[in-house]
Amino acid sequence: DAGVIQSPRHEVTEMGQEVTLRCKPISGHDYLFWYRQTMMRGLELLIYFNNNVPIDDSGMPEDRFSAKMPNASFSTLKIQPSEPRDSAVYFCASMPDRWYLTGELFFGEGSRLTVL
């Protein structure tokens, strides 16, 4: 398996523009997570899905952020409109449902977002 695949790897945009980050989880994994990483706050959970259903989105900063998972192999995180404080590395991670056997989160390479 190729692992968790994220795109784009780097995105530079201007304030006010819409940003869409994409994630393809590992096949067979039932959980998908979106994290944001900054120097100040470390890894913050934004939202996670179980079997394509959003379970907890309490970490989504505000209404400008939205996430979808239309099927088991694809998820998007959208920021509209983007602001400079959204600049961060966004990680997608997936995990199988057998967490009691292995609780390992498999992270993608991340999408580095810069909002000017």
Add this chain to the structure above:
Amino acid sequence: GENVEQHPSTLSVQEGDSAVIKCTYSDSASNYFPWYKQELGKRPQLIIDIRSNVGEKKDQRIAVTLNKTAKHFSLHITETQPEDSAVYFCAASQTGNQFYFGTGTSLTVIP
């Protein structure tokens, strides 16, 4: 919700010395504690984990200890090598699908 605190935020050690990173958690229901290593520009990767029914776990040069009463757990790296230089994150989870991460420790091993 759970609150995980991690110390120190930065750590420098001489090659061959030991490094210790400590984390505390607030929710006594948390029962799974993984540690992730993130090399510069790379993704976090699991290096070791421990469950609440175990007090200590070792894997070659790394070990993790857990004190459930005090609600803290630690990562120990012995005989450090330059390739151990990275950011290390601890995390706590109750359900296995809601992970709360510490803010990370940047470890530098000086040759």
